[in-house]
Amino acid sequence: MGKGLTHFDEKGNAVMVDVSGKEPTFRTARAAGCILVSSEIMEAVAAGNVKKGDVLGVARVAGIMGVKQTSSLIPLCHPLPIQKCSVDFELDRENSRIYVYCTVKTEGKTGVEMEALTGVQTALLTIYDMCKAIDKHMVMSDIHLLEKTGGKSGDFRFEKS
Numbered sequence: 001m002g003k004g005l006t007h008f009d010e011k012g013n014a015v016m017v018d019v020s021g022k023e024p025t026f027r028t029a030r031a032a033g034c035i036l037v038s039s040e041i042m043e044a045v046a047a048g049n050v051k052k053g054d055v056l057g058v059a060r061v062a063g064i065m066g067v068k069q070t071s072s073l074i075p076l077c078h079p080l081p082i083q084k085c086s087v088d089f090e091l092d093r094e095n096s097r098i099y100v101y102c103t104v105k106t107e108g109k110t111g112v113e114m115e116a117l118t119g120v121q122t123a124l125l126t127i128y129d130m131c132k133a134i135d136k137h138m139v140m141s142d143i144h145l146l147e148k149t150g151g152k153s154g155d156f157r158f159e160k161s
Contacts, residue, residue, distance in 0.1 A: 016076045019109040027150035030103045031116035033143035034092075035124050038135045042096050045131070052130045056089050056098075059126040063087035063102055066122025070115045078110050085115075087123050100124055101146075111151050117143060 009015045037045070044050045052058075064085050071079040084105035091098055102119035104112040124140045131138065148156045 014076060016078065017110070019078065022109040022152070024107050024109055025150045026105070026107050027111045027148070028103065028105045029112040029116040029148040030101065030146045031113070031120045031144065032099060032101050032146050033120040033124055034097045034099045034141060035127050036139040036141065037096050037098060037127075037131065038137060039096055041131045041134050041138070042091065042093055042098070044134060045098065045127075046091055046093065050130055051133065055127055055130045058130060059089070059100070059123040060087045062126035063100065063119040063123035067102065067104055067115045067119040070118040073118060074114055077114050078108075080106050080108050080110065080112060080115065082106055082112070082115065085119065087119055089123075098127060100127075111148055113145050113148050117145060 041050075045055045048054060064087055066073075067082060067085045071077040082104060084103070086103045088101045088103075089098060090101070100120045100123045102116045102123065104115045104119065106112050120143055121140070124143070128138050128140065144158060145156065146158050
């Protein structure tokens with residue numbers, strides 16, 4: 001598992017990790033999550049007739065905006081130059097779930113896992129916001145890092161235990 005907590009100094013104070021001596025490397029992260037919706041919401045999203053507009057289109061833009069704002073939202077995250085970001089969706093009509101996938105890439109001194117996770121959550125929140133007039137019984141869940149590459153800690157791939 002992990003090697004210890006890096007966001008605390010020897011006195012237990014919260015600190016931003018010092019990455020000044022690190023060499024930039026190519027970094028990627030991919031995260032996922034889902035929202036459980038009613039069949040009415042699923043059909044409205046799939047048909048594109050939610051009154052507030054194109055739910056998935058707006059959620060895609062919101063997810064990208066969330067990625068770009070991560071360091072403003074998460075106190076100890078470094079601001080990063082995002083070089084690529086994509087937000088994609090999968091509609092699971094049978095189980096009334098909308099899956100969100102966010103991929104982020106950069107070349108830098110620290111990883112983009114938090115950016116990918118923030119992108120997923122922002123897209124999910126936007127789906128909720130745009131569909132809550134239809135039904136507020138939506139549940140966001142399973143938000144997790146699928147994989148990451150680059151950096152000193154090496155590559156990671158989520159495997160269910």
